[in-house]
Amino acid sequence: MGLRIVPLASGSNGNSTLVEIGGTRLLVDAGLSAKALGVALESVGVAPGSIDWIVLSHEHHDHARGAVRFSRKHNVPLICSWPTLDAMEASPAHVASWQPLEPGRVLDLGKVTIDPFSIPHDAVDPLGFVFEGEGIRVGVATDVGHATARVVEHLQDCHVLLVESNHDDDMLRDGPYPWHLKERVRGRLGHLSNYEAAWLLEQVVGDNCCNVLLGHLSEQNNTPELAVESARKALARGGRDSIEVRVAERRRPSPAVEL
């Protein structure tokens, strides 16, 4: 049964990733419309109604846009923290059912556990996740202002990692964004640069790691080539050249990672 991860979309236009461990299907973030999520899932052979849980990292539209509607339409329970649900102006009555999530408290779903941890970002209760089941660890952390000790500690020794590699520092500095937006993106509650993502990977990657997915790339301030090169260089420094590094596609499903 094993593991299957399919990033359905990644970036400020919308984020959602199918994480399937031991037959349990999780939709991690739902930042497309409910309809677009359904289309994306069907395009990779997954019936929307077969999703077991939706898990949300934070309330920003590019992560939560379709969550409430998808939950109701396909009768899929929603897992997120109370502050996040509240910030979405939703309540448990608006969704099929709601399961609270608290940073630092592991949630046991039977075949999969979710270990949610706080990440620095300008949302009410932003979370990163480690999903674990069948002896496989999957780390997901996008929208990370900076890599804190907590982030580094949680993402240790994952088999597969999906981490943000948002911008190239030079492209952001010289690019078209207005000053206040540049400051937000590179601020400590903004987004992780290629350089910071590479540093984070160096800290957390262990012998078990076989796949790294780089996500949430900026369309204006990054290129897939720069992001991959930066991560590969960092991994090579630690003698980990054999790890596969890929970029999650922005607007369509990426090839599946399967273990």
Ligand SMILES: [Zn+2]
């Ligand atoms: Zn965000």
Ligand SMILES: [Zn+2]
């Ligand atoms: Zn985002």
